[in-house]
Amino acid sequence: MQESQIPQIAALDAANFSAPWDEASIRGELENPLALWLAAEGEAAEGEERPILGYVGSQSCFEDADILNVCVRPEARRQGLAEALMRELERRLIPKGIETITLEVRASNLPAIRLYEKLGYSQVGTRKGYYEKPREDALILQKQLKEDR
Numbered sequence: 001m002q003e004s005q006i007p008q009i010a011a012l013d014a015a016n017f018s019a020p021w022d023e024a025s026i027r028g029e030l031e032n033p034l035a036l037w038l039a040a041e042g043e044a045a046e047g048e049e050r051p052i053l054g055y056v057g058s059q060s061c062f063e064d065a066d067i068l069n070v071c072v073r074p075e076a077r078r079q080g081l082a083e084a085l086m087r088e089l090e091r092r093l094i095p096k097g098i099e100t101i102t103l104e105v106r107a108s109n110l111p112a113i114r115l116y117e118k119l120g121y122s123q124v125g126t127r128k129g130y131y132e133k134p135r136e137d138a139l140i141l142q143k144q145l146k147e148d149r
C-alpha cells in the first residue's frame with residue numbers, strides 16, 4: 001500500500017464495513033512496523049488515477065498475524081483477487097517469522113467464509129455479539145502457516 005492509494009482504500013472501507021477505518025488510521029499503518037497492507041490496482045482510464053480494486057490489511061504480534069480487513073470492489077469480485085491478495089500476504093508474512101494468521105468474520109458473511117475455507121482457515125472460536133450495526137457473532141478463523149513451508 002502506498003500513501004497515494006489511501007483515499008480510495010478509505011472510501012472502499014467505508015462502503016463495505018460498518019466500523020470503517022478512516023484515512024488517518026490507515027495512514028498510521030504505513031508507519032507501523034507491525035502492519036502490512038497490500039493493495040491491488042487496476043488499469044487507469046485516460047487522464048484518471050489507477051483504481052484500487054482491492055486491499056488486505058494485517059497487523060502482527062509475535063508469531064501471529066491478524067487480518068484486519070480484506071475487501072474487493074464489487075465490480076472486480078469473483079475473479080480471484082481476494083484469494084491472490086491473501087496468498088501474497090501469506091508469502092510476505094512467512095519470512096517475518098509469522099506462524100499463524102487469525103481473523104474474525106461475521107457469521108453471515110458466506111462469501112468471505114468460503115474464501116477463508118478455500119485458503120485453509122478453520123474455525124477456532126466464536127465471539128458472541130462481537131459486531132455492531134447489525135449486532136452479530138464473529139467466527140474466529142485461523143490458519144497455520146508452518147505446514148506450508
Ligand SMILES: CC(C)(COP(=O)(O)OP(=O)(O)OC[C@H]1O[C@@H](n2cnc3c(N)ncnc32)[C@H](O)[C@@H]1OP(=O)(O)O)[C@@H](O)C(=O)NCCC(=O)NCCS
Pocket residue numbers: 016069070071072073076077078079080081082083084104105106109110111112114115116118
Ligand atoms: C469476500 C470478498 C473479499 C471476496 O473477494 P473476491 O475477490 O470476490 O474473492 P475471490 O474471487 O478471490 O474468490 C476466492 C474464493 O472465495 C470464495 N467466494 C468468493 N466470493 C464468493 C461468493 N460470493 N459466494 C461463494 N463463495 C465465494 C470462493 O471459494 C472463491 O473461489 P472460486 O472462485 O474458486 O469459487 C468480497 O466479496 C468482498 O470484498 N466482500 C465485502 C467485504 C467483506 O465482507 N470482506 C470480508 C470481511 S471479514
